[in-house]
Amino acid sequence: MRGTTRRIWAAGLAAAVLTAGAAACTGGGDNGDDKSVGGTDKTVVRACTGGTFTWSGVAKTDRLTGVSEVQGISEGGGGRLTHRIRRVYTPGPSVKTEGPSVSAAEVLYSLGKKIGEIDSDAPALAKDDSGTTYVFADPKAKAPGRESGFSRVDGSGAFVTYAGVREVTGDFRYACPGGRTTTGHARTCTVDLNGLLNCDESVGKDPLALQAARGSCVAGSAATKRA
Template sequence: MRDIGSRIWATGLAALVLGAGLTACTGGTGGGDGRPDGGASGTGTAAAKACGDGTYSWSAVKESDRLTGVSERERLGAGGGALRNPLERVYTPRPSVRTEGPTLSPAEVLFSLGKKIGEVDSTARTLADDDSGTTYAFTDVHVKAPPLDNGAVRLDGAGDFVTYDGVREVAGDFRYSCPDGRTTTGHARTWRVVLGGIVNCGEAVEARLARQAARLSCETGSAATKGA
């Protein structure tokens, strides 16, 4: 199974790499493995299914980082120690496909979006045509949000620290055009990368997620909150 991205950690201290894809699913249904199930549900007024030989065109495709969890501020003394405060969820990412017109499989829409942004590496025209045996989690509108990483992290230095998690979401508008002139339009959103990091409240931060975490948990007026 090809997972949706990997966990990437950043920090206001220094680069700390520890390793490591709309509020409702609409516009059709997909199987649990991310492949279309041939369902014909949707929010569009037309009950008919879209043709199978149409083409997608995408516009306004954007990626943005969203904070999903943040911990309370935790102080470490000289010599550092382990950060143990749990993260509290502030946002739950949910894949979504919204359509108007003849219905489309959400999995096929996300397959097209994945190819558009390079997340799905396939030469197949559609997900149904892909015979590689790969399961693309990116195409599954039922995929669960990544759990918050509450594992203890050890640091060497002293200070007030905040840990956070996030995801990189991707969204865009699409038009699906059939040879007979029928079209389906819509909007799709999902996430592709899991992010995480640590903020030293006593140091300035630049990353968007780090600034948001600092604003929520660092003491007002601390270096990390200035300009956040």
Template sequence: MVRAPGVRARGGRGRGMRGVARGSGAVGVAAAVLFAGLTACTGGASGHHEAKAPVRACADGTFTWSRIKQTDELTGISDVEVLGVGGGPLRHGMRRVSSPRPSVRAAGPDVSAAEVLFSLGRRIGEIDSDAHTLAEDGDGTTYAFTDVHAKAPAPAGRTSRIDGAGHFVQYAGVRMEEGDFRYSCADGTTTTGHARNWTLDMTGTLDCQVNVGRSDLARQAARRSCTAGSPATRGA
């Protein structure tokens, strides 16, 4: 009989997980057609304003991290499913409630988001590398944690069988890692900002008739799905 919430880690991006990044380039050639009688160019302002290229930070700066914190964020949840004596399979799918994404916000000379996330990944132990920077580590591979465009995993529900009666809720979430950074260069220039990304992809099931204990993800799910005042919401 399932009488307590269980959280399962479906796996994050993996410590030091890598994937080979292969690129291909293509050159496009545009043919210029010259019309007869078009023999001179007009002078004067064109009316177009070119955007200034961002000032790049030095390539050999040093990252310093502060206020690093870890939180669990609910990404999916099912409706309450009531099972009688003997239990049975859970059939309700999960709906998405949030879509956490990697992000890097910064002020100062430009530092690539991948470099910032590489440094954060090393700082929290998600990336196992002796390289000081991602550029130094560059051997034709990439780390999944450094992809600022990565999408949060889909909270796909699984059909689980419960061996007991209760009011059950399935839920999913990710573990978010974030912190403030300072990137300092030898010439005294600095870039400061904040970065965040997710690691573990987790799923779980709770019974609204049972206290969820210390699981923050289960407490978030209980607040959203269980009836106010039920055991799972007490202290949540």
């Protein structure tokens, strides 16, 4: 059995209504705007409304968020997986700016439109009158859980369950009509991932499974070797 990874939730492929129990890609970053240069805790220079975002260096990377210890299943038709996933990384939206402050939600909304996660004709979140709450643009949604989604396995081996996210990062420039510009960097994620691997078998070219194997399997196991 090769390592398997599956998407169990997609935040914002279409507009998604945010609920308290919804999985989201948040929890470990800066949930808000940085102070502008020269600002104080009491004085924050706000950027204009109606400015234009320009993005560069946008990338998507699968990040391991949790992995279980190895559980051995002997011959006899498989067995129940009982080892819990431990957190190794907490994903979180981070919006860092230099210059006049820009709303973190507006930055994430723009990034969501850039990568196709948010389908809207509105030029800005503040002007989106669809009545929809976009999970992707919410800088305070809860972090995804660590449930593996796998409860049993067939066959024998040394099994590891793991979880991850597809993280999106990018640099932006927000230009105002009057010439003032804000620059910054944003990070958030689009989907939760879940996987199961057997340390005794290669995980192929799956980078997330390889990270998990190297975090839990015995060094030199088949799963820890790059294909």
